[in-house]
Amino acid sequence: xxxxxxxxxxxxxxxxxxxxxxxxxxxxxxxxxxxxxxxxxxxxxxxxxxxxxxxxxxxxxxxxxxxxxxxxxxxxxxxxxxxxxxxxxxxxxxxxxxxxxxxxxxxxxxxxxxxxxxxxxxxxx
Amino acid sequence: xxxxxxxxxxxxxxxxxxxxxxxxxxxxxxxxxxxxxxxxxxxxxxxxxxxxxxxxxxxxxxxxxxxxxxxxxxxxxxxxxxxxxxxxxxxxxxxxxxxxxxxxxxxxxxxxxxxxxxxxxxxxxxxxxxxxxxxxxxxxxxxxx
Numbered sequence: 001x002x003x004x005x006x007x008x009x010x011x012x013x014x015x016x017x018x019x020x021x022x023x024x025x026x027x028x029x030x031x032x033x034x035x036x037x038x039x040x041x042x043x044x045x046x047x048x049x050x051x052x053x054x055x056x057x058x059x060x061x062x063x064x065x066x067x068x069x070x071x072x073x074x075x076x077x078x079x080x081x082x083x084x085x086x087x088x089x090x091x092x093x094x095x096x097x098x099x100x101x102x103x104x105x106x107x108x109x110x111x112x113x114x115x116x117x118x119x120x121x122x123x124x125x
Numbered sequence: 126x127x128x129x130x131x132x133x134x135x136x137x138x139x140x141x142x143x144x145x146x147x148x149x150x151x152x153x154x155x156x157x158x159x160x161x162x163x164x165x166x167x168x169x170x171x172x173x174x175x176x177x178x179x180x181x182x183x184x185x186x187x188x189x190x191x192x193x194x195x196x197x198x199x200x201x202x203x204x205x206x207x208x209x210x211x212x213x214x215x216x217x218x219x220x221x222x223x224x225x226x227x228x229x230x231x232x233x234x235x236x237x238x239x240x241x242x243x244x245x246x247x248x249x250x251x252x253x254x255x256x257x258x259x260x261x262x263x264x265x266x267x268x269x270x
Binding site for chain 2: 040062071073
């Protein structure tokens with residue numbers, strides 16, 4: 001199975017370019033939750049890595065039975081997704097948890113213990 | 126406007142766009158437009174004996190998807206619920222790019238497809254619809270005596 005036909009009509013120099021998957025990012029007291037749309041990526045072709053301060057999400061598109069197809073209309077024309085986010089010091093990158101179902105990645109990055117919100121008392125003098 | 130996917134290589138994208146524009150600058154375009162910038166993204170391709178349609182619709186319950194073929198037009202519709210919390214003051218939404226809500230898309234099919242021989246399968250967020258072409262429309266070799 002190959003992905004060559006997704007970008008069949010494009011010259012080889014497009015092989016290095018990637019698609020940016022759309023994401024939702026929400027934050028609550030416990031940490032940050034990220035949802036990313038990665039349709040066509042199977043679990044073994046998904047990579048989520050934290051290097052230094054950067055969270056990298058990469059995925060490779062594999063379509064079933066797509067080997068001998070002549071594409072006539074393609075809106076997904078690159079075989080890879082990539083998106084990177086810079087994490088702040090307040091986030092605990094050791095405890096990132098991930099779920100991947102039906103092409104949607106859900107990542108939770110908890111806040112480090114020392115960074116959890118605490119109410120600051122304001123003294124009126 | 127919701128954008129399904131964002132290419133990250135801007136120069137390559139501009140170049141590609143230019144060639145796309147040249148290709149579509151013919152005398153007419155489809156009345157349903159090109160369907161870009163809408164959810165879900167659709168790829169259409171064909172083999173000599175089938176038409177293959179890939180619908181990039183992640184995070185859906187496949188039982189809520191409606192796929193119909195009528196008068197040579199394949200229509201798919203459904204709804205995707207939002208993963209964002211409903212108006213909670215303790216939660217901040219930093220990025221909101223993913224599609225939520227009802228959607229409907231249509232694909233014109235060629236005349237030689239057989240609407241009775243369709244298979245549809247949903248995996249990894251992609252709905253794959255395969256429609257067989259009629260046998261009479263397939264190329265056959267004519268013997269010369």
